Amino acid sequence: MKTRDTVIEVKDLVKKFGHFVANDHLTFHVYKGEILGFLGANGAGKTTAIKILIGLSKPTSGKVKVAGIDVNKNPEKVKRRIGYMSQRFSLYDDMTVKENFRFYGGVYGLSRKQIRERMRFYLKKLEMESYEDMLLRNIPLGWKQKLAFSVANIHSPDIIFLDEPTGGVDPITRRQFWEMIYEVSDSGTTVFVTTHYMDEAEYCERVCIMSEGKIEAMDTPEALKEEYNAKNMNEVFIKIARNVE
């Protein structure tokens, strides 16, 4: 097995809200180009961890390095290297597809020409070229999610963070969405994704299962299934949840 570069390194990360410990000594790393699934029940601390990784929230203690940069010391530098798509939709409903691309492209400092090229590329891939001038609010949710993913990728980030990207989306669109994730992963982008759907966990290269602020297990889906003697990830998840109780 060849050695892989790590792009995210987390050591002893602790985040407390008052007395409540949301992240309890998390230590893990993510390889370059990997698809890492972050699993856990609601309130397990996934979103808190993601917010710390992208610099929206400061850890109480611990070290967090993203793309080789200490997030705590240099959050602005990290921000140029990452993309983010939240569980809530992050495009503007009252602007057209084109205007959304232009706005986010501008925010990330791309030139007009670059923006136009990237937009053409993504719209062609999504077969949505004729929707360029349509207001976002008139486009179905599944398509919007795919657009949001493309927009989050517009500046070709090293790492893209997806916080429950497929919530409320139909199974076919979810499939297509994962195809897009594979594509960016193949091109070398690391994907960090949280999800509730256990079938999606199977698509990940490695999964990390969190419960009550701690990492309970972290390995490839195959290894986890073997370890917990389970048929699929759903069973693994339930068995881990029982162990904790």
Added chain:
Amino acid sequence: MWAFIKKEFFHIFRDYRTMLILFGMPVVQVLLFGFAITNDINNAHIAILDHSKDMVTREITRKLLSSHYFLLDRYLKSNDDIENAFKEGKIKEVIIFESDFAKKLKKENLANIQLILDASEPNTANILNAYTSGIINNYILTQMSQENAIPVSIGVESKMLYNPELESVFMFVPGVITVLLMLVSAMMTSISITREKELGTMEALLVSPLKPLQIIIGKVTPYVVLSFINLITILVLSFFVFQMPVKGSIALLLAESLLFIIMALVLGILISTVSHSQQEAMLLSMFALMLPTILLSGFIFPIENMPVILQYLSHLMPSKWFIIIIKNIMLKGVGFSYFWMETLIIFGMTLFFIGMSVKKFKIRLE
């Protein structure tokens, strides 16, 4: 940065209803306050009971009616008619001359006129009373001085400065400007920031390389422009419709307005940092900003007449100081040296609010 401001204008212009409110409001408010809510009284219905019917009483009646304040509804015949006249509700004032009015005036230098007013509307009654007494006194004085009949006559003459016609529009326009600048700047920014929070786009912006300060400036700039457009609309409207002049320097007026707009914007940002939804932001700006602005700033109710506690409270209203400033510029036409203190107070408040919202913003990021 430019992309950001452009985006913000998209939000504003795509939302037709908000835009209509934004640009329609100044027009409607100025016209409403100017025409409908006025303290001036024109053509009040009066009745006259003249027991004397001589030269002098006729002359006084003519004087009263030739002002545009009164409209003679009828002559009454006896004291019994008075009550009926009021009961009908149309007549606001009855003027009664005693019998042998002219004779008594000549002989004893004293004759009586009785004014009876319908005080179910106290304001109207007060104003009518003042108008009538004024006209009668004026007549007696000029008359007497011509004939040199009274050796000593004490006359009180009032002169209304800066607003000789006592036009209430002059009082309302500064108030309307203040309320609208407050509304557009504070309410619209707080709503538009909380909207981004609600939609989740604020997160996307914070994750982007934009600095928080850039985000805020980008969000706020369009509203500065809008507030300025509103300000100019109001000034133009009040000049052409109500002939309200700007006696002082317009540049100074705009500069002071800019300071006030910035203050209101910072307040809007502060509101958005404490509220979680658009509705909350709207309610907060309505109750925490709009009502005190209208009630405590001296816009409608004179501050001097308030209970002491409210007078102190009114010192905390930035709008109070701003109204003083624009009244000074628009009506008195005086320069900066007359209201540097008020300007300094607003400036201090702005700094205070900036400090507060930076602190709040940081806490949110923790």
